[in-house]
Amino acid sequence: MLCAIPIEIFAREMDGALYLALHLAARGMPTILGERMVDRYVLESRSPVAYFDSDHSQFNDAQVLARGGMVFDLHPEGLNLLDSPQVLTKYLNMAPKVSHLCTWGEGQADHVRQALPSDLRGVVRATGHPSFDLTSERFVPYYRDESIVREHGEDFLLINTNFSYYNHIMGLDRYVEMLGKTTGQEIFNTPEHLAFVRSLASYQAQLLEPFVELARTLATAFPERHVILRPHPTEGHDYYKSRLGDLPNVFVKHSGSVRQWIASAGAVIHHDCTSGVEALLMGRLTIQYRPVFDAEIASTIPALAGLELEDAASVVDAVRAGSMPQAKFEEQIGTLKPYFANLARPASRTLAQLAGAFGPEGGKTDLPRPLGLWRRLGCWRKHLSKVIRAHQPGSNGKKVRYALGKFPRIAPREIESRLDALRRCEPELPRVRLEALALNTFLVVPEAC
Structure with a gap:
């Protein structure tokens, strides 16, 4: 078959x-x-x-x-x-x-x-899910990217943000409008789901600045190490770049898969992102940063992964310690088993x-x-049309760049x-x-x- x-x-x-x-x-x-x-x-x-x-x-x-x-x-x-x-x-x-x-x-x-x-x-x-089959130390060599290591070293600090509703590259209203017109996504047109989306966006709005400040704190505390802030693929990057551009050891990156970055990171910091689960299973020091935390809104399964820390000073201390206590790691793996x-x-x-x-x-x-x-030529014509339209200014160009970014x-x-x-x-x-x-x-x- x-x-x-x-x-x-x-x-x-x-x-x-x-x-x-x-x-x-x-x-x-x-x-x-x-x-x-x-x-x-x-x-x-x-x-x-x-x-x-x-x-x-x-x-x-x-x-x-x-x-x-x-x-x-x-x-x-x-x-x-x-x-x-x-x-x-x-x-x-x-x-x-x-x-x-x-x-x-x-x-x-x-x-x-x-x-x-x-x-x-x-x-x-x-x-x-097949994707999680590869989240083990056995597959770390598969994801290891030597170009990342050459540029940022073996012990860089990786901050993964997942605030794409508030900080969506297309803007929340346009994104929701686009989804509502997509077959199978009509739920985005319902008042109940729109209310849920907007409450999630409001929650995420409270987290952006604390995560920026965390990146700044880590860059200052560890000047010899690189701090990589990696937004969710659908997030806009300008917010982070405008606030961190003055720090020579902070980099806002989006290339490659998140696991390519996890594979050579010294520590991975998240809030309620599945990348935290991936990092934990791949054997990395994982920190769940909770400057604000609402258990009813934050994703409950990713919130099970990592040391739960509420302030930047505690994150600095955990990074200095260098690893999660073995008992804590085993406890978290046991907690995750029913969900993976x-x-x-x-x-x-x-x-x-x-x-x-x-x-x-x-x-x-x-x-x-x-x-x-002729059908091959048709596919190429559509692709080249996207490449050209991606250079358009304004929202139309953003929409096409978003599509190309999903599958280059x-x-x-x-x-x-x-x-x-x-x-x-x-x-x-x-x-x-x-x-x-x-x-x-x-x-x-x-x-x-």
């Missing part, structure tokens, strides 16, 4: 998608993955497809199921245990329309099941087993073919390099061949096929 993994944000999702594709290949299943053309291939396929839906796409899901395929609702941002009812509603709405409603762990699965009628609870599965199934079993293995059980392993699959010349043009050799690096970390993964089907769309095929 052909598997399909559409990807919205390259830096956030591609590594997990490739790792899942390798596990699917181990069961004889090829995978198409990448940007928007993945959905085009899926909708044009006449054969059953295993579709890993990352965006609650009800229309695509219905088409896949109607053709005898299966749908895994596998959202990359997961579901925090005490998320607002408005966020939970997205998952509840998907339950009748998918084969498997996947959650990060049993804690979230129980939360969803309790809100569903009894006849739908069976679709909820605590599979974990990956800590017990790789999500990619679980998902591949579920997909493989749908049909005979190694069965014949009709492989998609590369686009013809990726060469096949970059994907091949990542597949090889994953196999170096886990040699038992199967050999595969890669084929470029379209711009930013790739086919991973078991070598034996």
